[in-house]
Amino acid sequence: MxxxxxxxxxxxxxxxxxxxxxxxxxxxxxxxxxxxxxxxxxxxxxxxxxxxxxxxxxxxxxxxxxxxxxxxxxxxxxxxxxxxxxxxxxxxxxxxxxxxxxxxxxxxxxxxxxxxxxxxxxxxxxxxAPEAQAAPEVVAPPAPSRRLLLGGSAVAAGLLGLGGAWLWQRRVTPGGQEIMLAVLPFGDASPKALEQPLADSLAESVILALSQHRQIRVVARSTSFQYRNPQALAPQAGQLAITHVLGGELRRWQQGLQLKLSLHRAADSEQLWQQVLDAPSAALASLALSAANAALQALGQPPLAAGTSSPPLADAYELYLLGLHHQRSGQIEGILKARAYFQRAIDSDPGFALAYVGQAASWIAEYHYGSGLSFRAMDARAQPLIDRALQLDPELPLALGLQGHLKANLSQHEEARRWLSRAVEKAPSDASLLNWSGSNESDDGWPARAQPFFSQAARLSPLAVQIQHRAGLAAIHAGQYQAAEAAFQRAIGLAPQHANGHWGLGILGFARGRLADAVLGYRKALLLDGKREALWGQLAWLYLDLGLADEAARAFAQFEALSATPAAARMEAARQWVRAGDPAALALALQAQPLKPAQAALERYAVIDAALLQLWLGQPQAALRSLESVIGLVLADPVPLYNNWLSFQGHHILLDVATIYSAAGQRDKAEAFIEQASAFVERYVRQGNVWHAAGYHRARVLALRGQVEAALAALEEAVRLGWRRGWWLAQDPALQGLREAPRFKALLARIEAANQEQRGKLLLS
Missing domain, CATH: 1.10.10.10 (Winged helix-like DNA-binding domain superfamily/Winged helix DNA-binding domain)
Incomplete structure (x- = not known):
């Protein structure tokens, strides 16, 4: 201060x-x-x-x-x-x-x-300072088992708010201690032992309910579900800052449900409290809130209020829980199974808001897991489902958060921020909401704002790979490379078979100009998950930078085969002919599969990319015609064709548009796009982003404006920070005015020397 x-x-x-x-x-x-x-x-x-x-x-x-x-x-x-x-x-x-x-x-x-x-x-x-007052000490000796019978959710919540039926209880919370509660996966004690997915998802629903409490913190599922019992967690309790553990055992038979709960001190797994909840089968949807409030009472905390909306039908809720079970697999097959269960839950109870949230989340997850679903198709399916969920329950934290997450994907970051702030205010211990909030800040160009969100999320879910990955990306954008490497190494240590930690190291290598490290990171990631088409495309560009033409061709082939936007993938792959200096092969590639009008309307990026390549072939008027066939759609589209991730990689579509207009002699039109692109890049730099590509974008802006010396200085700064795409610098139509400058030729020589060293390192690895 x-x-x-x-x-x-x-x-x-x-x-x-x-x-x-x-x-x-x-x-x-x-x-x-x-x-x-x-x-x-x-x-x-x-x-x-x-x-x-x-x-x-x-x-x-x-x-x-x-x-x-x-x-x-x-x-x-x-x-x-x-x-x-x-x-x-x-x-x-x-x-x-x-x-x-x-x-x-x-x-x-x-x-x-x-x-x-x-x-x-x-x-x-x-x-x-405690986050809640300590529970009063219970001096009574152990009492005989008594059970609490649960009916509807309002009755259950009321009973648990007034008191409970205790088996026995020791002193639960020492005075002044902050409570960090881990809810472990519930065991299945049913006669036929067929209810484990239901038991696991019920425990996750208890976590979801407790995340809305303001006096305690609850550990996220991705961490607490690593342990099946309190004894397994005890050795790591101090490192994970966990104070208490809630375990459970679900028993289901024809007459109803029974949930046996136990609270343990995390450090030594000593049992502090135990209670049994009995409920009719029809009260399944109320059981998670009842269990959460029973645990809160044992911890000396005020109860959670019952929601204003009616609880869903038991059959619908069970289908939803089974959907959750499959959704958490982290594989596309599980996501598709989850969607089927969520749809069945909606069919069973059309007024069940959480089922619509689960359904929407499945579409967003499918897009991010690279199954060939396009961005626009994902948005068209997810948004109506979120709208319906919010119509049914306007204050549902997950619905608010998912709306913010979708808006962030649409680059509508200010609106996303408003939705996410409301969600986090209602569920301050939800690690997913905090992670989405951090991602939105990072994508909006505020890496310093993002890091506190990721820190809080990591505290609640220290074993979550995705949080470590996103924290590492934010650190890269801030130029904090050691912190980024530490985050990615933690991700690899937590989940050696998950691709994101290695992918992060690949991105870090690219950011530092260490292209051998970048290639190795991408290769390891793709060995673990070979269906991530975006990674194949990024790896292909790295191979082009290193002059490894055969490897680039193979990576581009994989990229095209998997891509949801095949035309855009083909245009990126056509760059290999620019790298080879083969205009005839490039012309054949552009003519081989021309874009149909309907396809061009959907893949505007591909049309502009093709126009830039036509310009490289010396066809400025053809390039202009291609551009003007889609530019109206681009300007009218609320979803921009540029963002921080593309800009970080060295792609900015507005500068490509400006280059085409400039080559066609339409300087006024070019300047409008130059100004917009420049404002975007400068804003991100002011907000604390350290990108080597920023110098490249600045050089294009300055070169298009005829400011040769300033453009060369910007390129020198880019190369100093690790920009190594020398082959494209030599061919980029935007930089045509720099090509004869001795400083420019010296820069290309420096890049080639650095890349030659990296090629040697890669061959020895």
Whole structure:
């Protein structure tokens, strides 16, 4: 914090409601109770206390409390939630902090300056700030087994909120301890032992419910499901920061359901509490919330409220749980099976919002897993399903988050941010929502904003490969290469058979100009998952950079065979003839499979790519005709043909358009696209992205504007940072005005020398 900020803080303690707040010691005191606050949370409390009863806006809090960091409003939401927990406040009936929707917060407790306050007795030590009050100690000896009979969800939630039927309970939460709960996969105790998928998915639903609680943190499924019992987790509990473990055993028979729950201390797996829930089969959809609230009561925490919508039919909910089971396989076959179950759940109960969310997520997952589904087809299928889910339950966190995730895929990052912020506010312990939020910030060009989201997600799911991969990508964009490498190595250590860790190392090699490392990373990734068409395309370009023509041809062939956009894949593959300096072969490739009008309308990128290649063949008017056949569709399309990932790799379609217009003598049209592309690149650089390709894009902008010396300087910076696509620099029509400059020729020689060294390293590997 700055000196000015520190000076603005009160110098002495304040009486805030029942608490004395001492900003010098970062302590809260109430009687003999002493709680140590993090300095930033004390600063937040003081920012509110300086204006008692007044609205303090989100912007004011961000400026005062987080002036030294770039964060999003979700940081305020989470810190306010944690402050409320420490103060013993309730957002629904606030005595301390009142939320003013979409504006900020008011401190409504009485505030007065400190006069005199006796020091606490020497035996009372300051404890770390809890996120929730400790549970009262239960002194009673073990009691005989009693069971809680559950009917409808409202009745069940009410019973669990008022009390429970305990088998027995020890002291669960030591005072001042933050609770990090791991829910393990539930066992199957059914007579025929056929219910394990149902038991696993029920445990996942308990995690989903608990992720909405504001006083505890719940570990994500991808981490907690690595362990089948508390004893297996105990040796890693400290490293994973897990304090408690919830286990369960599901028994199903003709008369109904029985769920036996047990709570354990994570460090030594000692059982602290046990309870049995009995329910009729028709109450299956209420069982997860009932189990969550039973565990919360054992932990001394307030219960979760029942949702406003009616619970789904039991048959539909069971189909949904089976869909979840298949969706988590991480393989395209499992995703397709999950979709079938989600559809059956919808057919069984058309008012079941979560089933629509699962169905939408299956389409998005299919697109990302590279099954040949096009981006537009994915969007056309997923969006109506999300719309229906939100119509049925407008406050469903997963529906809000998935809407934000889809908007981020559409490069509508500001709108995505609004949806994701709402989702995270409602489910602050959902690692998927935090991961999506970080991905959106990274894709919008804010790697520093992304990293706190990934850190929080990794804390909740330290064994999740995807989170480590996305954190590594954000670190690459920020130029933090050691941090990126550490994240990717963690991903490989967590899941050696998952492609993303090795893919990340390949991307890192490309970013650093270490093309041998890049190729090795891509090769290992594709050995593990050979159906990822995008990886084949990226590997082919690396082979072209290294002058390995045969390897490039084979990689491009795989890319074309797997691609959902075959025309675009063919145009990329045609670059190998540019690399070979063979205009006749390129002309044949362009003529062999001309794009039909309907195909051209869908694959606009391919048409513009073909036009740029026509320009390389010395056909500016043909290139212009090709461009103008699709440029209207490009301008009218709300989904841009450029983004941070393509720009990082050195592709910017707007500069290709400008190059074609410039070659055709239409300078005014060219300049409009040059300006738009330049603004995009410069914004990302200002926001903290360190791309070697940024220098290449700048060089194209400057060369198209006739600023030769400045363009050469930009290229020199790109090469210094690791840009190694020398063959295309020599052929790029946008850089035609630089080709005779001695500095340009020297740059090409430097790149070729570096690539020759990398070729040798690759051959020795």
């Amino acid at each position: 700055s000196d000015a900020e520190l000076a603005a803080r009160p110098s002495g303690p304040l009486k805030i409601g029942d608490w004395w707040a001492d900003p010098q010691l970062d302590e809260l005191r109430r009687g003999d109770q002493v709680v140590k606050l993090e300095p930033r949370k004390m600063h937040l409390l003081m920012a509110l206390a300086r204006r008692p009863q007044q609205l303090v806006t989100l912007d004011q809090l961000l400026d005062e409390v987080w002036a030294d960091l770039v964060v999003t409003p979700s940081s305020v939401y989470q810190s306010i939630s944690q402050l409320r927990s420490v103060l013993g406040d309730d957002a629904s009936q606030p005595r301390y902090i009142v939320t003013v929707p979409r504006k900020g917060y008011r401190l409504v407790a009485e505030v007065s300056e400190w006069q005199s306050e006796p020091a606490p007795p020497p035996s009372v030590a300051a404890a770390p």
